[in-house]
Amino acid sequence: MKKIEAIIRPDRLEDLKDALSKAGFTKGMTVSQVLGYGNQRGFAEYVRGQKIVPTLLAKVKVEIVTHDDAVDEVVDIIRKTVHTGEVGDGKIFILPIEEVIRIRTGERGGDAV
Numbered sequence: 687m688k689k690i691e692a693i694i695r696p697d698r699l700e701d702l703k704d705a706l707s708k709a710g711f712t713k714g715m716t717v718s719q720v721l722g723y724g725n726q727r728g729f730a731e732y733v734r735g736q737k738i739v740p741t742l743l744a745k746v747k748v749e750i751v752t753h754d755d756a757v758d759e760v761v762d763i764i765r766k767t768v769h770t771g772e773v774g775d776g777k778i779f780i781l782p783i784e785e786v787i788r789i790r791t792g793e794r795g796g797d798a799v
């Protein structure tokens with residue numbers, strides 16, 4: 687199992703939710719409002735060598751834990767749905783998940799996702 691952690695523009699969240707549920711990825715997700723900056727340090731562009739204090743911009747973090755064989759499809763959906771081509775589109779991180787436990791039933795692993 688893997689966790690897909692996508693940092694996206696807040697205004698892309700509704701479309702992403704729709705696209706994921708249309709594709710059948712309805713088992714669960716976690717969404718948080720976060721602050722962050724990337725290579726441009728929170729500005730529209732970044733000139734090398736310029737001394738600027740990074741600005742934290744509002745982003746949304748979407749976390750989805752899924753089976754390994756679904757990762758590529760989820761990543762494709764995220765990219766297609768949130769991509770604008772402008773800087774600040776966001777990033778996707780993929781992390782290994784060691785274990786999942788459904789609290790109600792005690793199920794573990796793939797059955798608990």
Ligand SMILES: Nc1ncnc2c1ncn2[C@@H]1O[C@H](COP(=O)(O)OP(=O)(O)OP(=O)(O)O)[C@@H](O)[C@H]1O
Binds near residue numbers: 693723725772775776
């Ligand atoms: N290396 C990183 N570590 C942790 N979070 C990051 C990292 N890079 C980006 N982020 C998060 O993703 C958000 C969006 O980053 P952003 O899309 O600006 O990345 P970028 O590398 O600057 O790409 P681009 O050049 O397309 O803007 C940031 O505000 C931050 O929350």
Ligand SMILES: [Mg+2]
Binds near residue numbers: 724773774
């Ligand atoms: Mg950036």
